[in-house]
Amino acid sequence: MHQCKRRWEWILVSALTWGGLTGLACSATVSTWGEPSAATSSSQAVVAEAKLPPPESSKVLLSQAFEAAITAAQLAQSATTASEWSAVATAWAEAIQALQAIPTDSPEWLFAQRKTREYLANQAIALQRVEEAARLAIFPPLGNPVLDEQLALYLSYIATFDNPDILIIGSSRALQGLNPQILQQRLAEQGYTDLKVYNFAVNGATAQVVSFILRYLLTPEQMPKMIIWAGGSRSFNSGRFDRTFAQILESPGFAAVQAGDRPTFESATPLAATLDTDNASRFTARDKTQAMPVSSINGYGFLAVNDVFNPDTYYQSFPRVPGAYDDAYLNFNLEGVQAVSTRAIATFARSNNIPLIFINLPLSDDYLDETRSAYEQQFQQFLQQEAQNGDFVVVDLLNEWPGQNLFFADPSHLNRVGAAQVAIRVSETDTIPWDVLAAPAEPPTEE
Numbered sequence: 301m302h303q304c305k306r307r308w309e310w311i312l313v314s315a316l317t318w319g320g321l322t323g324l325a326c327s328a329t330v331s332t333w334g335e336p337s338a339a340t341s342s343s344q345a346v347v348a349e350a351k352l353p354p355p356e357s358s359k360v361l362l363s364q365a366f367e368a369a370i371t372a373a374q375l376a377q378s379a380t381t382a383s384e385w386s387a388v389a390t391a392w393a394e395a396i397q398a399l400q401a402i403p404t405d406s407p408e409w410l411f412a413q414r415k416t417r418e419y420l421a422n423q424a425i426a427l428q429r430v431e432e433a434a435r436l437a438i439f440p441p442l443g444n445p446v447l448d449e450q451l452a453l454y455l456s457y458i459a460t461f462d463n464p465d466i467l468i469i470g471s472s473r474a475l476q477g478l479n480p481q482i483l484q485q486r487l488a489e490q491g492y493t494d495l496k497v498y499n500f501a502v503n504g505a506t507a508q509v510v511s512f513i514l515r516y517l518l519t520p521e522q523m524p525k526m527i528i529w530a531g532g533s534r535s536f537n538s539g540r541f542d543r544t545f546a547q548i549l550e551s552p553g554f555a556a557v558q559a560g561d562r563p564t565f566e567s568a569t570p571l572a573a574t575l576d577t578d579n580a581s582r583f584t585a586r587d588k589t590q591a592m593p594v595s596s597i598n599g600y601g602f603l604a605v606n607d608v609f610n611p612d613t614y615y616q617s618f619p620r621v622p623g624a625y626d627d628a629y630l631n632f633n634l635e636g637v638q639a640v641s642t643r644a645i646a647t648f649a650r651s652n653n654i655p656l657i658f659i660n661l662p663l664s665d666d667y668l669d670e671t672r673s674a675y676e677q678q679f680q681q682f683l684q685q686e687a688q689n690g691d692f693v694v695v696d697l698l699n700e701w702p703g704q705n706l707f708f709a710d711p712s713h714l715n716r717v718g719a720a721q722v723a724i725r726v727s728e729t730d731t732i733p734w735d736v737l738a739a740p741a742e743p744p745t746e747e
Contacts (some may be wrong), residue, residue: 358408361398365412368395369419376426385429392423439563440556443547446475447502450601451517451563457498457599458522464498465737467524468601469510474530475501476603477661477714479723486727492737498524499601504544506535507641512548515648519562525737527649528726530659532698533679534628538636604716609708611666618710623671632675634682646690655733656692658683659726662700662718667711695729697722
């Protein structure tokens, strides 16, 4: 019996090395009271045919969970395609289902809960592998992996729910700083039911990048009823080099846009056929089949960050940079290409009857030293002037939470709690014309 038990342990140790999970589900995957039954010779058949019976004894359910876990680990050894990794995820789901069927008053229940955590982690990796194997780029790369991913996610969101009523856009500060689901929920509580909100923020997005996305990348049919642009002064500094936009300009995706193509799932024309000779040479076979990145951005475009900013520990890992030496404020200039892009966005929104809202996101007290505060005051004045001229709304939350580091992940980025609080604060702002969301939107026109 002991030799058989060691054999099962060896199978689990060797099988679960996929995805770096060697230590996740080895020692505890074999029961302490007996041996699990041998796995079927056809792992695919086990996944397809395994059906959980009505609730039985806890030991039977645990045995079923262990067998499904062994099957998942075995399948993972040879999985390469999306369907094969999906079978792995399904087997982990069966193991989890068996564990969760164990009654809460059973002596085995606590062990089953801890085991569920391990299996959920294994299943999450399998699901990520499904995405990696299945999701090829629907558009040539745009020089920014987050932009590539957000574009694919946004088009998939539209295919699932239709266009969002509210589109959030901006830089990384918006990506993790405004939770679209919380905003959607809070607006529903105010009577604005059935609204859809998506966060299309991209790391490093300046005004130029936002202008490119709204005015050139997305089609008129993909526009929302309202645009919420969230961010801060760093995205408007024309005196610093705009690396993100420069990378877009050099990308195959930008060449495709210049050639008149737009990313849609419905396009039946091969992209290479739409490019001229010079641009087509830049759009290689690798670009056509490039796998999309898979990050922690959720299905609504939001990146939840759990870190909590603690100056006492944060600066043990990261240098404290005074505002006078912060590259984000280098040659600080609010008149230039970023201002031109800001005005172009306002004109685009106004001409298409899409309300534009700018949210000046909070910064921590630790970040806002004397130098940065002076620059931020200039930016606040700039926003008010541009809003008046461009007919858009500004919600200034820069100093919303003095001394409340629990809302921040680092000195200038919000965490999950802060992102929820911003969503709540925005939902309660009566200067935002929420009423337009209840009216049918007119289809935007090309600029």
